[in-house]
Amino acid sequence: MLEKPVSSAVLERLPTYLNYLRSLPTEVVNISSASIARALSLGEVLVRKDLAAICDIGKPKVGYSVTDLICVIEKYLGYNRTDTAVIVGAGKLGRALLDYDGFSGYGMNLIAAFDVDPQSQGTAYSGKPVMPLSRLAAFCRENDIRIGILTVPVEQAQEVCDLMIDCGIRAIMNFAPVHLVTRKDVLIKNENIAISLALLAKRYSEQVAEETML
Amino acid sequence: MLEKPVSSAVLERLPTYLNYLRSLPTEVVNISSASIARALSLGEVLVRKDLAAICDIGKPKVGYSVTDLICVIEKYLGYNRTDTAVIVGAGKLGRALLDYDGFSGYGMNLIAAFDVDPQSQGTAYSGKPVMPLSRLAAFCRENDIRIGILTVPVEQAQEVCDLMIDCGIRAIMNFAPVHLVTRKDVLIKNENIAISLALLAKRYSEQVAEETML
Structure with missing residues (x-):
């Protein structure tokens, strides 16, 4: 279906x-x-519409079977199938992500990191190796890697992004605060924690301003 | 205005x-x-509308003065005013955020972290101290802190969230993969890197499926 x-x-x-x-x-x-x-704290109509968009297992007066609904959402989001991904850039953020054990619950498996720094190469975090960047192409080919996380400094981000694409990666989660230029068939998801925090601060200050005006 | x-x-x-x-x-x-x-790689009409929504400094045939437009956007986003924030949870992610120097470019200043672990207390990352969680209330009061980042394990997240609110924090960026229950006047922004990555993987697999069908 x-x-x-x-x-x-x-x-x-x-x-x-x-x-x-x-x-x-x-x-x-x-x-x-x-x-x-x-x-x-969401609208009831919204929740009903959201769930109706992905399944028809809700029953009048009974609602949803919790286990069935979990199963449906997991399947819809692809969490029941595991995707493998790599990290490029084994600095502090990259290493924190390697050590984070929460990916598997969402069907993601980070299997290795790559870095140009000889100091970090040969180390491992939570059993996941850090390898030289020159190994990226062969590793992606051998493991059919299509998804990558980019955690290098801004100055190297575009160059490393180009390399990842050359290595067959087609979806990149970008933590470098820079706009990456890529081919149309490559997905880029920008994750900028500083921007998210600044937007939160802005929303907070707007809320305070509104309260003051009431 | x-x-x-x-x-x-x-x-x-x-x-x-x-x-x-x-x-x-x-x-x-x-x-x-x-x-x-x-x-x-955005639509021209979209860009024009976006910028028109926040300013009227665009001139026909000339466009925007780059420095003026930077200034307008920075002002709009509140980056010209500095907000201070704290981190609760000085694990690997919390420490990576403390060390990250990209916040100031967006008007955010992380000034300290708090943790229950005696091992991490008394340490500092990039000059920012890690203090006992019992110091949070006094610190927030003294420094008028309203914005906090929550990077504790899932099991402690709700309890720590409640404590942060008791300490006067009104906007929380939550990295714990759990739904936090709070008062209506508290802003919660959930940041789940595993979910973001899984959504990216899903979009990639949909794109592949579409291409296969063409």
Whole structure:
């Protein structure tokens, strides 16, 4: 069956539903969209529409089977199939990500990191090796790697991005605060923690300004 | 003057424009929305509308003064005013964030971290101290801290979130993969790197599926 496409807003809420459903005690067998909405401070209609967009397992007056709904969302998000990815740039952030054990719960498996620094090469974090950048091409070919995380300094980001693409990587999560220029068939997701924090601070200051005006 | 509110989609594109404008050589005095659009692979109408939503400094046939536009966006995003923030949880991710020097470019200043682990207390990263969690309340009061980053394990996340709110923090960037329950006047921004990566992998696999069908 071909999956129905959903908007990116829905796609980004699905993991929130999943986290919440996973956190429920096993005693909870069924749950209504109203209960999910209340727990997550979301609108009930929104929750019902989101879930209806990916499945039709909700039953009137009963709601959703929690285990079935978890299963449906996991399958929809691809968490039941494992994707492998590599990190390029084994600085502090890269190493923190290598050590982070939360990826597997979302069907992701980070298997290695690459760096130009001879000091970090040959080391391993949580059993995942750091290898010389010159090994990237062969490693990606041998392991059919299509997904990469870029955690190098701004100055090297474009060059390293080009190299990753040459090595067959087609989806890049970019932590360098710079706009990367790539081919159209390459997906880039910019993750800028400083920008996220600044946007949060801006929203907070707007909220304070609104309260002051009331 | 009261700022016009813009959609969150516009708000999230503004830093991209800013990064690009900051990266231009100083020889570039004026720039058109068409050039910005081309460089960032965005639609020209979109760029023009985005910029029109926050300013009216664009001139027909001339475009925007680069320095003026940088200034307008920085001001709009609040980067010209510095907000201070703290980190709670000085594990690997928390320490990587303490060491990261990219926050100041976005008007954010992380000044300290807090942890329950006696081992990490008394240490410092890039000159920023790690203090006992019991010091959080006094520190937030003395420094008027309203913004916090939460990087503790899932099991402690809710309890630590409650404590941060008790200490006066009103905007929290949450890296723990769990839904936090809070008061309505507290802003929570969930940052789950594993989820972001999984969504990127999903988009990549959809793109491959589409290409296969063509």
